[in-house]
Amino acid sequence: MANFGFIPADHPRTVADGDPEPWAPMVLTNVLGPALLANAALPHLETTGGRLVLIGSVAGLKNSPANLYSATKWAVTGMAENLRMYATSRGVGVTLVNPGVTDTAFWQGGVPPFALSPSPSPRPSASPSASRPTSTSTP
Numbered sequence: 001m002a003n004f005g006f007i008p009a010d011h012p013r014t015v016a017d018g019d020p021e022p023w024a025p026m027v028l029t030n031v032l033g034p035a036l037l038a039n040a041a042l043p044h045l046e047t048t049g050g051r052l053v054l055i056g057s058v059a060g061l062k063n064s065p066a067n068l069y070s071a072t073k074w075a076v077t078g079m080a081e082n083l084r085m086y087a088t089s090r091g092v093g094v095t096l097v098n099p100g101v102t103d104t105a106f107w108q109g110g111v112p113p114f115a116l117s118p119s120p121s122p123r124p125s126a127s128p129s130a131s132r133p134t135s136t137s138t139p
């Protein structure tokens with residue numbers, strides 16, 4: 001399982017502002033990390049018929065403004081699909097898990113910022129009795 005990924009504590013979350021210094025460790029960890037794990041694990045998984053699990057994010061399925069972390073998770077989404085094309089014919093499964101905001105050490109003791117974002121106006125529902133929770137942006 002390729003699990004670990006992070007946003008640097010001082011990362012302003014966009015490529016439009018702030019200091020680029022923390023970007024390289026984030027990109028290397030979030031993108032190169034799963035690739036290195038796949039490289040090391042695939043030969044063994046081929047002999048056992050095992051499964052590679054990549055932890056992405058909803059941020060790897062949805063866009064948010066100038067968000068570099070999101071771009072690293074889009075890379076994980078693409079990597080999982082590309083690995084699947086390669087691995088399934090060799091008897092190896094590939095699973096991509098894309099969590100939403102979860103209160104873990106990922107947030108380094110802080111409050112997930114999106115959890116405090118105002119929700120967009122609810123969309124009119126087809127049925128007056130059916131109310132759905134409104135969505136918020138995710139990491």
Ligand SMILES: NC(=O)c1ccc[n+]([C@@H]2O[C@H](COP(=O)([O-])OP(=O)(O)OC[C@H]3O[C@@H](n4cnc5c(N)ncnc54)[C@H](OP(=O)(O)O)[C@@H]3O)[C@@H](O)[C@H]2O)c1
Pocket residue numbers: 003004005006055056057058098099100101102103104105106107112139
């Ligand atoms: N939390 C969210 O809101 C959220 C949302 C979407 C996606 N994700 C993604 O979910 C994944 C896991 O995030 P999380 O929230 O569970 O983060 P987390 O609470 O920070 O947990 C990270 C895990 O990685 C381990 N780890 C840290 N550095 C490591 C290293 N150098 N080598 C091996 N393991 C290491 C930690 O082990 P120790 O406990 O031993 O330190 C911990 O078990 C990440 O890819 C993240 O991008 C998180």
